[in-house]
Amino acid sequence: MATLKEKRTCGQRCEDFRRFVWNPDNGTLMGRTPEKWVYISLYYAAFYAVMTSLFSLAIWVLMYTLDPYAPDYQDRLQSPGVMVWPDSYGEEEVEITYNSSDRASWSKMSTCLHNFLEPYNASTLQEDYDHNCTKGKYFIQNHFTPHTHTKKSCSFPLSLLGPCSGVQDPTFGYNCTMPCVIIKMNRIINFLPSLNSSQEIHVNCTVLDGKDNVKKIKYFPEMGILDKSYFPYYGNLAxxxxxxxxxxxxxxLVGEQWAKLQCRVVADQISYQNVHDPYEGKVIFTIKNLK
Incomplete structure (x- = not known):
């Protein structure tokens, strides 16, 4: 019969641990002599120094080759997305629903538009604006502004939005049957919407459903033009x-006061028929007055 393993006392276990930490018979510290500890410490110090140097070199090379003003690859952004405000985005589609007879309902819409247009307020000071932009021409800037290393931007005054600016009519028409929606094209760095010098970049809205409920569509600025002087965009840093x-x-709005519309940006470099991206070049939304 195999003999039972002798049970060791607590004192014996402590003695074993003490001899593991320092064994005077072999002159070892935790299983190694001081000389071996020096060798292994030097090895790991050299190993981690080399690894840290290689990692730092890789990061330096990466940062040195990156352009902080523009991404190297933009192949996933063939055409800009288009958005509409008030931004009542549902799970599948945009539904702008309000009640012109209910102050709380239409105030929600007007507040959303006021918040969206706040950065466009004329009292907001922007030092890098260029107020002498040439309308109808791309604002090409091949060089940065000295000292600041930035580029100029053309200001967009709210007056261009006419009665939909929120200045003359703070309700944006949501307290009656003439509501305003605002169309915005998303930014793509160095993107030119049209290569045709004679083509005006503009927004065009068509009624997909409920045509009898829309008496008139009016655009601000006139003809829904997105002036070329706002392009190209050079990035937030510039x-x-x-x-x-x-x-x-x-x-x-008339009749039942609802309609489904498609608003798209018309330009030869902007596509709008991508079935995989419903917001590329266009936005489809439903507007309804519950009255």
Whole structure:
């Protein structure tokens, strides 16, 4: 019969541990002589120094080759997305629903538009604005502004949005049957919407459903034009005060006072038929007055 393993006392276990930490018979510290501890410490110090140096070199090379003003690859952004405000985005589609007879309901819409347009307020000081932009021409800037290393931006005054600016009518028409929606095209660095010098970049809205309920569609600025002087966009680092050009669309609702519309940006470099991205080049939304 195998003999039972002798049970060791607590004192014996402590003695074993003490001899492991320092064994005077072999002159070892935790299983190694002081000389071996020096060798292994030097090895790991050299190993981690080399690894740290290689990692630092890789990061330096990466940062040295990156352009802080523009991404190296933009192949996933063939055309800009288009958004609409008030931004009542549901799970599948945009539904702007309000009640012109209910102050709380239409105030929610007008507040959303006021908040969206706040950065466009004329009292907001932006030092990098260039107020002498040439309308109808791309604002090409091949060089940075000295000292600040930035580029100029064209200001977008709210007056261009006419009655949809929120100045003359703080309700944006949501307290009646003439609501305003604002269309914005998302930014893509160095993107030119049109290569045709004679083509105007503009927003065009069509009624997909409920045509009898829309008496008139009016655009601000006139003809829904997105002036070329706001393009190209050079990135937030170069143009921290850049303002997207906007187009306000005022609808005259009649009858049942609801409609489904598609608003798209018309330009030869902007596609809008991508079935995988419903917001590329266009936005589809439903507006309804519950009255």
């Amino acid at each position: 143009q921290s005060g850049y303002q997207n050009p906007l187009v306000a669309v005022r609808l005259d």
